[in-house]
Amino acid sequence: MxxxxxxxxxxxxxxxxxxxxxxxxxxxxxxxxxxxxxxxxxxxxxxxxxxxxxxxxxxxxxxxxxxxxxxxxxxxxxxxxxxxxxxMQMIFQDPFSSLNPRITVSEIISEPIHIYRTCKDSKELGKKVTELMDTVGLARRLQNTYPHELDGGRRQRIGIARALALNxxxxxxxxxxxxxxxxxxxxxxxxxxxxxxxxxxxxxxxxxxxxxxxxxxxxxxxxxxxxxxxxxxxxxxxxxxxxxxxxxxxxxxxxxxxxxxxxxxxxxxxxxxxxxxxxxxxxxxxxxxxxxxxxxxxxxxxxxxxxxxxxxxxxxxxxxx
The missing domain is CATH 3.40.50.300 (P-loop containing nucleotide triphosphate hydrolases)
Structure with missing residues:
Protein backbone atom coordinates (compact mmCIF):
# COMPACT_ATOMS: atom_id res chain seq x y z
CA MET A 1 0.00 0.00 0.00
CA MET A 88 -2.16 18.05 3.00
CA GLN A 89 -5.03 19.69 4.84
CA MET A 90 -6.24 20.17 8.41
CA ILE A 91 -9.55 20.05 10.27
CA PHE A 92 -9.26 22.29 13.32
CA GLN A 93 -10.53 21.68 16.84
CA ASP A 94 -12.76 24.73 17.27
CA PRO A 95 -15.36 24.86 14.49
CA PHE A 96 -16.11 28.52 15.27
CA SER A 97 -12.75 30.28 15.63
CA SER A 98 -11.33 28.37 12.63
CA LEU A 99 -13.98 29.90 10.32
CA ASN A 100 -13.94 33.50 9.09
CA PRO A 101 -17.06 35.10 10.65
CA ARG A 102 -17.23 37.79 7.95
CA ILE A 103 -17.83 35.52 4.96
CA THR A 104 -20.59 33.08 4.06
CA VAL A 105 -20.52 29.28 4.03
CA SER A 106 -20.03 29.11 0.25
CA GLU A 107 -17.19 31.66 0.40
CA ILE A 108 -15.44 29.73 3.18
CA ILE A 109 -15.59 26.46 1.24
CA SER A 110 -14.51 28.09 -2.04
CA GLU A 111 -11.55 29.98 -0.55
CA PRO A 112 -8.96 27.20 -1.14
CA ILE A 113 -10.31 26.76 -4.69
CA HIS A 114 -9.79 30.47 -5.38
CA ILE A 115 -6.22 30.34 -4.02
CA TYR A 116 -5.23 27.35 -6.17
CA ARG A 117 -7.45 28.32 -9.12
CA THR A 118 -8.75 24.81 -9.68
CA CYS A 119 -12.05 25.96 -11.24
CA LYS A 120 -12.12 27.79 -14.59
CA ASP A 121 -15.23 29.92 -13.97
CA SER A 122 -17.90 30.85 -11.42
CA LYS A 123 -20.34 28.24 -12.76
CA GLU A 124 -17.85 25.42 -12.17
CA LEU A 125 -16.99 26.89 -8.77
CA GLY A 126 -20.65 26.99 -7.73
CA LYS A 127 -21.11 23.38 -8.80
CA LYS A 128 -18.01 22.33 -6.84
CA VAL A 129 -19.20 24.09 -3.67
CA THR A 130 -22.63 22.46 -3.97
CA GLU A 131 -21.04 19.03 -4.40
CA LEU A 132 -18.88 19.56 -1.31
CA MET A 133 -21.87 20.64 0.77
CA ASP A 134 -23.78 17.56 -0.37
CA THR A 135 -20.77 15.37 0.47
CA VAL A 136 -20.55 16.54 4.08
CA GLY A 137 -24.32 16.71 4.65
CA LEU A 138 -24.86 20.48 4.58
CA ALA A 139 -28.20 21.70 3.19
CA ARG A 140 -27.79 23.81 0.06
CA ARG A 141 -30.01 26.51 1.53
CA LEU A 142 -27.17 27.34 3.97
CA GLN A 143 -24.82 28.63 1.24
CA ASN A 144 -25.40 32.28 2.10
CA THR A 145 -25.49 31.95 5.88
CA TYR A 146 -22.67 32.95 8.25
CA PRO A 147 -20.91 30.68 10.79
CA HIS A 148 -22.50 32.36 13.83
CA GLU A 149 -25.95 31.41 12.51
CA LEU A 150 -25.18 27.68 12.65
CA ASP A 151 -24.65 25.10 15.39
CA GLY A 152 -21.33 23.39 16.14
CA GLY A 153 -22.02 20.29 14.08
CA ARG A 154 -22.80 22.28 10.93
CA ARG A 155 -19.76 24.50 11.49
CA GLN A 156 -17.52 21.45 11.69
CA ARG A 157 -19.05 20.12 8.47
CA ILE A 158 -18.02 23.42 6.85
CA GLY A 159 -14.47 22.85 8.09
CA ILE A 160 -14.49 19.33 6.65
CA ALA A 161 -15.83 20.58 3.31
CA ARG A 162 -13.10 23.23 3.19
CA ALA A 163 -10.46 20.60 3.91
CA LEU A 164 -11.83 18.44 1.06
CA ALA A 165 -12.03 21.31 -1.45
CA LEU A 166 -8.66 20.54 -3.07
CA ASN A 167 -9.04 16.72 -3.03
Missing amino acids: GTMVEVRRDLKKYFKTPKGLLHAVDGINFEIEKGKTLGIVGESGCGKSTLGRVILRLLEPTDGEIFFEGNDITDIDSSTLKKVRKD PKFIVCDEPVSSLDVSIQAQILNLMMDLQDEKKLTYMFITHNLSVVKHISDDIGVMYLGNMVEKCPSDMLFERNYHPYTKALLSAIPKVNIDAPRNRILLKGEISSPINPKPGCRFAPRCIYAKPECFNNQPELLEIEQEHFVACHLVGEINNI
Missing part, protein backbone atom coordinates in the same frame (compact mmCIF):
# COMPACT_ATOMS: atom_id res chain seq x y z
CA GLY A 2 2.94 2.33 0.67
CA THR A 3 3.72 5.07 3.17
CA MET A 4 1.97 8.43 3.04
CA VAL A 5 3.74 10.26 5.89
CA GLU A 6 6.99 9.39 7.59
CA VAL A 7 8.57 11.23 10.52
CA ARG A 8 12.26 10.45 10.95
CA ARG A 9 15.37 11.32 12.93
CA ASP A 10 13.63 12.28 16.17
CA LEU A 11 11.31 15.11 15.14
CA LYS A 12 11.49 18.01 17.61
CA LYS A 13 9.74 21.31 18.13
CA TYR A 14 11.02 23.64 20.84
CA PHE A 15 9.66 27.07 21.77
CA LYS A 16 11.72 29.82 23.39
CA THR A 17 10.29 31.08 26.69
CA PRO A 18 11.70 33.48 29.31
CA LYS A 19 12.59 30.46 31.45
CA GLY A 20 14.20 28.36 28.70
CA LEU A 21 13.26 26.03 25.85
CA LEU A 22 9.84 24.41 26.00
CA HIS A 23 10.10 20.89 24.54
CA ALA A 24 6.64 20.59 22.96
CA VAL A 25 7.58 17.71 20.64
CA ASP A 26 10.73 15.82 21.53
CA GLY A 27 12.07 12.86 19.56
CA ILE A 28 9.07 11.51 17.61
CA ASN A 29 9.33 8.88 14.84
CA PHE A 30 6.50 7.07 13.04
CA GLU A 31 4.94 6.17 9.68
CA ILE A 32 1.35 6.38 8.41
CA GLU A 33 0.37 4.03 5.60
CA LYS A 34 -1.76 5.26 2.73
CA GLY A 35 -5.48 4.97 3.46
CA LYS A 36 -4.91 4.34 7.19
CA THR A 37 -5.55 6.40 10.34
CA LEU A 38 -2.99 7.02 13.06
CA GLY A 39 -4.61 8.16 16.30
CA ILE A 40 -2.57 10.36 18.64
CA VAL A 41 -3.80 10.47 22.24
CA GLY A 42 -2.66 12.00 25.49
CA GLU A 43 -3.50 14.65 28.07
CA SER A 44 -3.96 18.29 27.13
CA GLY A 45 -0.56 19.92 26.70
CA CYS A 46 1.30 16.76 25.69
CA GLY A 47 2.18 18.13 22.23
CA LYS A 48 -0.45 16.41 20.05
CA SER A 49 -1.64 19.51 18.19
CA THR A 50 1.88 20.89 17.86
CA LEU A 51 2.96 17.61 16.26
CA GLY A 52 0.17 17.89 13.69
CA ARG A 53 1.06 21.47 12.84
CA VAL A 54 4.76 20.64 12.48
CA ILE A 55 4.01 17.78 10.08
CA LEU A 56 1.99 20.18 7.89
CA ARG A 57 4.77 22.79 8.22
CA LEU A 58 2.39 25.27 9.84
CA LEU A 59 5.14 25.33 12.47
CA GLU A 60 8.78 24.89 11.54
CA PRO A 61 10.47 21.84 13.13
CA THR A 62 13.47 22.40 15.38
CA ASP A 63 15.06 19.11 14.27
CA GLY A 64 14.16 15.90 12.49
CA GLU A 65 12.78 15.09 9.04
CA ILE A 66 9.27 14.92 7.54
CA PHE A 67 8.58 12.90 4.40
CA PHE A 68 5.37 13.05 2.37
CA GLU A 69 4.89 10.31 -0.24
CA GLY A 70 8.62 9.63 -0.10
CA ASN A 71 9.67 13.28 -0.58
CA ASP A 72 11.48 15.25 2.09
CA ILE A 73 9.38 18.35 2.87
CA THR A 74 11.37 19.46 5.94
CA ASP A 75 13.25 22.32 4.28
CA ILE A 76 11.48 22.91 0.96
CA ASP A 77 10.91 26.50 -0.21
CA SER A 78 7.56 28.28 0.03
CA SER A 79 6.54 27.78 -3.62
CA THR A 80 7.17 24.01 -3.44
CA LEU A 81 5.45 23.84 -0.06
CA LYS A 82 2.37 25.51 -1.53
CA LYS A 83 2.10 22.74 -4.12
CA VAL A 84 2.49 20.06 -1.43
CA ARG A 85 -0.09 21.73 0.81
CA LYS A 86 -2.75 21.02 -1.80
CA ASP A 87 -2.47 17.37 -0.77
CA PRO A 168 -6.23 16.14 -0.50
CA LYS A 169 -4.56 12.83 0.22
CA PHE A 170 -3.69 13.43 3.88
CA ILE A 171 -5.69 15.25 6.58
CA VAL A 172 -4.64 16.11 10.13
CA CYS A 173 -7.79 16.00 12.28
CA ASP A 174 -7.08 18.07 15.40
CA GLU A 175 -9.71 16.98 17.94
CA PRO A 176 -12.50 17.61 15.39
CA VAL A 177 -15.31 16.35 17.65
CA SER A 178 -14.14 17.39 21.14
CA SER A 179 -16.35 20.51 21.29
CA LEU A 180 -19.49 18.78 19.96
CA ASP A 181 -22.40 17.01 21.67
CA VAL A 182 -22.05 13.24 21.89
CA SER A 183 -24.77 12.54 19.31
CA ILE A 184 -23.17 15.00 16.87
CA GLN A 185 -19.74 13.48 17.54
CA ALA A 186 -20.99 10.13 16.26
CA GLN A 187 -22.37 11.72 13.08
CA ILE A 188 -19.11 13.54 12.33
CA LEU A 189 -16.98 10.45 13.04
CA ASN A 190 -19.13 8.28 10.77
CA LEU A 191 -18.96 10.96 8.06
CA MET A 192 -15.16 11.07 8.28
CA MET A 193 -14.89 7.28 8.10
CA ASP A 194 -17.22 7.18 5.07
CA LEU A 195 -15.15 9.90 3.37
CA GLN A 196 -11.96 7.95 4.06
CA ASP A 197 -13.35 4.83 2.40
CA GLU A 198 -14.78 6.78 -0.53
CA LYS A 199 -11.80 9.04 -1.24
CA LYS A 200 -8.97 6.78 0.04
CA LEU A 201 -7.88 9.42 2.55
CA THR A 202 -5.10 9.10 5.10
CA TYR A 203 -5.75 10.59 8.55
CA MET A 204 -3.76 11.62 11.57
CA PHE A 205 -6.50 11.83 14.21
CA ILE A 206 -5.61 13.81 17.33
CA THR A 207 -7.78 13.40 20.44
CA HIS A 208 -7.74 12.89 24.19
CA ASN A 209 -10.76 10.58 24.03
CA LEU A 210 -9.68 6.94 23.87
CA SER A 211 -13.21 5.74 23.06
CA VAL A 212 -13.23 7.96 19.96
CA VAL A 213 -9.75 6.97 18.82
CA LYS A 214 -10.56 3.27 19.15
CA HIS A 215 -13.55 3.76 16.84
CA ILE A 216 -11.66 5.43 14.00
CA SER A 217 -7.95 4.49 14.19
CA ASP A 218 -5.91 1.66 12.69
CA ASP A 219 -2.88 2.49 14.86
CA ILE A 220 -2.57 4.52 18.06
CA GLY A 221 0.34 6.50 19.46
CA VAL A 222 0.24 7.60 23.11
CA MET A 223 2.07 10.85 23.91
CA TYR A 224 3.23 12.24 27.23
CA LEU A 225 4.96 15.65 27.53
CA GLY A 226 6.31 15.63 23.99
CA ASN A 227 7.40 11.96 23.94
CA MET A 228 5.75 8.95 22.33
CA VAL A 229 5.50 6.37 25.12
CA GLU A 230 3.56 3.59 23.36
CA LYS A 231 2.52 2.84 19.78
CA CYS A 232 0.76 -0.18 18.27
CA PRO A 233 -2.33 -1.26 16.27
CA SER A 234 -5.58 -0.01 17.81
CA ASP A 235 -7.01 -3.40 18.80
CA MET A 236 -3.73 -4.47 20.35
CA LEU A 237 -3.55 -1.40 22.61
CA PHE A 238 -6.89 -2.21 24.23
CA GLU A 239 -6.01 -5.91 24.63
CA ARG A 240 -2.37 -5.62 25.78
CA ASN A 241 -1.04 -2.28 27.00
CA TYR A 242 2.33 -2.04 28.71
CA HIS A 243 3.23 1.54 29.64
CA PRO A 244 1.99 2.70 33.08
CA TYR A 245 0.66 5.93 31.56
CA THR A 246 -1.34 4.05 28.92
CA LYS A 247 -2.80 1.82 31.64
CA ALA A 248 -3.90 4.91 33.60
CA LEU A 249 -5.53 6.46 30.52
CA LEU A 250 -7.45 3.30 29.69
CA SER A 251 -8.64 2.90 33.28
CA ALA A 252 -10.35 6.32 33.00
CA ILE A 253 -12.68 5.26 30.15
CA PRO A 254 -16.27 5.33 31.47
CA LYS A 255 -18.09 1.98 31.63
CA VAL A 256 -21.63 1.49 30.31
CA ASN A 257 -22.44 -0.80 33.24
CA ILE A 258 -21.96 1.32 36.37
CA ASP A 259 -21.98 -1.82 38.55
CA ALA A 260 -19.10 -3.43 36.66
CA PRO A 261 -15.85 -3.70 38.68
CA ARG A 262 -13.29 -1.03 37.82
CA ASN A 263 -9.58 -0.80 38.53
CA ARG A 264 -9.21 2.96 38.30
CA ILE A 265 -5.58 4.09 38.35
CA LEU A 266 -5.22 7.52 39.95
CA LEU A 267 -2.03 9.32 38.98
CA LYS A 268 -0.33 11.24 41.78
CA GLY A 269 2.73 13.44 41.98
CA GLU A 270 3.85 16.56 40.14
CA ILE A 271 3.86 16.79 36.36
CA SER A 272 7.38 17.37 35.04
CA SER A 273 8.06 20.75 33.47
CA PRO A 274 8.46 20.65 29.66
CA ILE A 275 10.79 23.66 29.93
CA ASN A 276 14.41 22.46 29.98
CA PRO A 277 13.28 18.98 31.14
CA LYS A 278 15.59 16.99 33.36
CA PRO A 279 17.17 13.73 32.13
CA GLY A 280 15.13 10.59 32.53
CA CYS A 281 11.58 9.46 31.88
CA ARG A 282 9.15 12.40 32.03
CA PHE A 283 6.46 10.20 33.50
CA ALA A 284 8.69 9.00 36.37
CA PRO A 285 7.48 11.56 38.99
CA ARG A 286 3.92 10.19 38.59
CA CYS A 287 4.80 6.51 38.12
CA ILE A 288 4.32 4.11 41.05
CA TYR A 289 6.92 1.75 39.56
CA ALA A 290 9.69 4.34 39.08
CA LYS A 291 13.25 3.46 40.14
CA PRO A 292 16.44 5.57 40.18
CA GLU A 293 17.21 4.50 36.60
CA CYS A 294 13.96 6.10 35.44
CA PHE A 295 15.00 9.51 36.77
CA ASN A 296 18.45 9.37 35.20
CA ASN A 297 18.02 7.91 31.70
CA GLN A 298 15.46 8.62 28.98
CA PRO A 299 13.90 5.30 27.82
CA GLU A 300 13.87 4.55 24.08
CA LEU A 301 10.76 3.54 22.16
CA LEU A 302 11.53 -0.14 21.53
CA GLU A 303 9.57 -2.94 19.86
CA ILE A 304 8.70 -5.44 22.61
CA GLU A 305 6.47 -7.54 20.36
CA GLN A 306 5.53 -7.35 16.70
CA GLU A 307 4.31 -3.83 15.83
CA HIS A 308 4.09 -2.90 19.53
CA PHE A 309 6.52 -0.20 20.71
CA VAL A 310 6.95 0.95 24.32
CA ALA A 311 9.28 3.48 25.99
CA CYS A 312 9.78 2.18 29.54
CA HIS A 313 12.84 0.87 31.42
CA LEU A 314 10.69 -1.43 33.55
CA VAL A 315 8.26 -2.71 30.92
CA GLY A 316 9.33 -6.34 31.42
CA GLU A 317 9.21 -6.15 35.19
CA ILE A 318 5.83 -4.38 35.32
CA ASN A 319 4.12 -6.69 32.83
CA ASN A 320 6.00 -9.94 33.55
CA ILE A 321 7.26 -10.32 29.99
